Amino acid sequence: MRIVTGAIVHETSTFTPVPTTKACFYARLGVLSPDEIITKLRGVNTPTGGFIEGADVHGFELIPTIMADAYPSGPATRDVFDAILEELLEGIRNAGDIDGVLLELHGSMVIENLDDGEGYILSAVRDLVGPKTPVVAQLDIHSNVSHQMVEMADVLIGRESYPEVDMAPRGRECADVLVRIIREGLRPPMALH
Incomplete structure (x- = not known):
């Protein structure tokens, strides 16, 4: 089983006029190669750390693409967002045949x-x-779940604690659910009211 993963994470504050630049998306962790994503985040309390644990437990190949994680800041410019999104999409294209996708997102990203x-x-x-x-x-x-998000994803799993000490467990839960979808045909219903 081949699962592709990527992270584009940004908690936007629309109250600041200072835009989020591409450098902001790499300020926390730096620019990581796909191999570095696995080695640096294995065992770390992040959603991607949980995805890696899930891959180890369930025996699937995890194919990392991008790790873009900005500190909370103003809206990103459209050109910055488009460039980062294209990195994710190019990584998925280059992965070849895949069985599923695991994404680490924030849920409150606003773009120009x-x-x-x-x-x-x-x-x-x-x-x-x-x-x-x-x-x-x-x-x-702190995500703002939209109808579009619900329509486009098979499953969205939010964190349950604050402070957010459950990032890796929620990432592992994502991996567990994805494996059940692929192996058992699980089809969890989703709705937004």
């Missing part, structure tokens, strides 16, 4: 002239992988 960054990301991923490849995303406790 686009209020639902994660909905847009999930739509772009869905357009690329098609309707039959399961897409599971882990969201922050």
Whole structure:
């Protein structure tokens, strides 16, 4: 089983006029190669750390693409967002045949002239992988879940604690659910009211 993963994480504050630059997305962890994503985040309390644990437990190949994680800041410019999204999509294209997608997102990303960054990301991923490849995303406790996000993902799993000490467990839960979707045909219903 081959699962592709990527992270585009940003908690946007629309009250600041200072835009989020591409450098901001790499300020926390630096620019990590796919191999470095696995080695640096294995055993770390992040959603991607949980994805890695899930891969180890369930025996699937985890194919990392991008780790872009900005500190909370103002909206990203559209060109910055498009460039980072293209890195994710290019990584998925280069992965070849895949069985599923695990994404680490925030859930409150606002882009210049686009209020639902994660909905847009999930739509772009869905357009690329098609309707039959399961897409599971882990969201922050401060996420703003949209109808588009619910429509484009098979499962969205939010964190349950604050302080957020459950990031890796929620990432592991995403991996567990994705494996059940693939191996057992699980189809969890989702709705947003």
